Amino acid sequence: MSANEQSMRRVTAIKNGTVIDHIPSGYSLTVLKMLGIGRVMSNPVSMLMNVPSKKIGSKDMIKVEDRELNQYELDRLALVAPHASVSIIRAYTVAEKLSINLGKEIVNVARCAFSNCITANPREPLPHRLIVLSDDPMEIRCHYCGRMQEIDQLVERLI
Numbered sequence: 001m002s003a004n005e006q007s008m009r010r011v012t013a014i015k016n017g018t019v020i021d022h023i024p025s026g027y028s029l030t031v032l033k034m035l036g037i038g039r040v041m042s043n044p045v046s047m048l049m050n051v052p053s054k055k056i057g058s059k060d061m062i063k064v065e066d067r068e069l070n071q072y073e074l075d076r077l078a079l080v081a082p083h084a085s086v087s088i089i090r091a092y093t094v095a096e097k098l099s100i101n102l103g104k105e106i107v108n109v110a111r112c113a114f115s116n117c118i119t120a121n122p123r124e125p126l127p128h129r130l131i132v133l134s135d136d137p138m139e140i141r142c143h144y145c146g147r148m149q150e151i152d153q154l155v156e157r158l159i
């Protein structure tokens with residue numbers, strides 16, 4: 001059995017739901033947080049971490065049962081997993097394949113990391129806009145103060 005077939009067998013274990021594959025290793029907990037799993041979503045979830053991957057060396061994978069994630073929810077994940085691949089599972093088979101779109105802007109996903117940015121002022125209820133300069137490596141700048149952001153700092157400041 002090839003490594004790919006083995007990972008597909010892991011995937012096919014759920015009856016209905018969503019499988020998010022090719023998450024960079026170590027980011028599955030962040031992805032769960034970004035999806036609001038455990039907070040606004042109480043569906044059964046399973047996680048595989050550090051699965052060998054030909055494509056990205058080592059990856060994480062998440063399976064959400066009985067819930068089809070929509071494109072809006074998936075696009076939020078672009079901050080940490082822009083190259084993840086998503087399968088919608090119905091009756092144990094892949095019914096749809098979706099991908100994550102990293103647009104030119106990431107809006108209301110995370111806050112600028114700088115405390116003296118205008119977005120940190122509660123009297124200025126501005127949308128949180130981050131400009132994507134490059135996706136590989138990821139380079140992100142705040143729309144308002146223009147400062148470059150570290151992904152790990154943004155992850156601590158998810159909205």
Ligand SMILES: [Zn+2]
Nearest residue numbers: 112117142145
């Ligand atoms: Zn800023």
